[in-house]
Amino acid sequence: MRRLFFVTLFAVEFTTLLLFSRTTPTTAQLLAQQPSSVLSVDIAVKPGSDPAPINIKSDGKIPVAILSTDLFDATTVIMNSTLFGIQGTEDSATHSSIEDIDGDGRMDMLLHFNTEHVGAQCGAIQVSLTGQTTNGEQIQGFDSIRTVGCKE
Numbered sequence: 001m002r003r004l005f006f007v008t009l010f011a012v013e014f015t016t017l018l019l020f021s022r023t024t025p026t027t028a029q030l031l032a033q034q035p036s037s038v039l040s041v042d043i044a045v046k047p048g049s050d051p052a053p054i055n056i057k058s059d060g061k062i063p064v065a066i067l068s069t070d071l072f073d074a075t076t077v078i079m080n081s082t083l084f085g086i087q088g089t090e091d092s093a094t095h096s097s098i099e100d101i102d103g104d105g106r107m108d109m110l111l112h113f114n115t116e117h118v119g120a121q122c123g124a125i126q127v128s129l130t131g132q133t134t135n136g137e138q139i140q141g142f143d144s145i146r147t148v149g150c151k152e
Contacts, residue, residue: 041074042067043129043141047101047110051144054120054127058149061094061112064129066141068106075107077139081132084113088128088140091117122150 044065046052054062064084066074079096083089093111101108111129118127129141 038130038138038140039072039133041072041129041139041141042069043143044101045127045143045145051125051146053148054115054118054124054145055149056115056120056122056147058115060115062115062118064111064113064143065101066109066111066129066131066139067102068104068108073106074109076133076135077109077131078134079109079111082111082129083131084111084127084129085118086120086124086127088130090119120145120147122147 044052044067045054046063047065052062062084066077066082068074075098079093082093083091084093085091091113093113096109096111098107098109100106101110120127124147125144126142127145129139131139133139
């Protein structure tokens with residue numbers, strides 16, 4: 001410390017630059033540490049129903065389709081990365097299949113989740129799905145629901 005008080009301003013700046021150059025992360029390292037953007041995807045809970053009825057007392061499965069578009073290939077989603085529920089983090093998929101859910105000629109991913117694990121309570125109106133693609137993109141989709149099996 002004491003030596004820094006006796007060096008010239010140029011030397012201090014030069015030394016500082018050297019110190020920072022050794023400890024400052026590269027642009028690639030900074031970008032890798034930054035949270036990546038999340039790609040919004042189309043999902044359909046119980047495809048064909050809108051809003052999807054969710055029986056909160058059911059011990060069955062909820063089918064959720066991730067739909068492919070011109071800009072997104074749903075078959076690139078890693079099934080084991082998907083989470084689904086009220087917050088989009090409550091339950092992981094039990095199984096999946098690839099099929100054309102919406103009849104547009106594109107292959108979609110159909111996932112199944114345990115109803116009792118998705119965190120739906122009476123009055124819930126929306127659910128979320130999160131996941132990751134094979135090229136590392138984070139995805140998130142939302143769909144509307146209506147809860148059934150509640151006391152009126």
